Amino acid sequence: MHKLTPVRLILENGMVFQGKSFGAEKPTSGEVVFSTSMVGYPESLTDPSYKGQILSLTYPIIGNYGVPAKGETDGISDFFESEHILASGLIIQDYTSEYSHWNGIESLGEWLKNENIPGICDVDTRKLTKILREEGSLLGKIVFDESHVSEKTKDASKAEVNIRKDGFYNPDFTNLVAEVSCKEVIEYGDGVKKVVLVDCGVKLNILRELIKQGVKVIRVPWDYDFNTIDFDGVVISNGPGNPDHCIATVENIRKAMNSDKPIFGICMGNQLLSKAAGAKIYKLKYGHRSHNQPVRRVGSNQCFITSQNHGYAVDDKGLGKEWEPWYVNLNDGTNEGIRHKSKPFYSVQFHPEANGGPNDTRYFFDEFVKLL
């Protein structure tokens, strides 16, 4: 491997990590978050919920299975969770450009460069994780020596909005859902049952799972009043950033709750359904990002290992009296799902669609379609 350019990760608490660049030589800033997942970097980097965030991976060797081919079926990418990398950057320990996988077509570094996203290696990401766990989420910036930054990438970094005077970008203040949601209604499949998919930054595997069920999917923008169209059920997707920006979505969910048609929320969808049900959302100290988050179904000893990626959580004490907590996280006792006591309205904070992560809760899609 040729010599890599030195680069620094600067945290808002003043700590500096020296690393090497193996992606695009483009400065960036965002919330630094860690994931303890051992695999799944192609899925995580393209998961729209990582928008505004710089992802740090604790697993020490990254890149060894490369990046999958960009095939698609019926206009939906086969192996990615959106069309592009949406995380602002990647921080890892040991990078390997030599990859081996039946479906690998390029190295992780090549992909990051093509997508103009910085990647830094040779950082002790376990040390970084301990800092984030002790101090809570921190903003960070990836900084290059000026001589290494091309004119093209300099301009790209200037285009970012909401950058603080000290150069740190705080994604909490931007409506990121509006940036990643589809801009118009898109229909998939030709089933008899019609499911509205509210796209707050949907991971494509939610779409794939619904299409597999043989329903017609009507994907609508985050602020679209879907109550004006004919449908049999609603799925509210995952999405990036602070759920308090999604006022229009919450209003539309409230309207939909006047009928008895099933509503199923995933991650951001859990937060938005909970808001519609009267609860407030708060920011976790450092979030849940991994593929082995244990959850328990309230009122039972039934546990599931789940895939998660979220920084906010539902304070279920504020739920209206018609609602109840449904799942709880076994690591920290926070809410992992809610449900209505008599109507088919429910949501989970984890990701039944996985990608990456375990498939143990994929049956949620079967159960939802049975209710239509």
Ligand SMILES: NC(=O)CC[C@H](N)C(=O)O
């Ligand atoms: N994956 C998601 O939908 C994340 C929801 C929200 N942006 C959070 O971080 O909590």
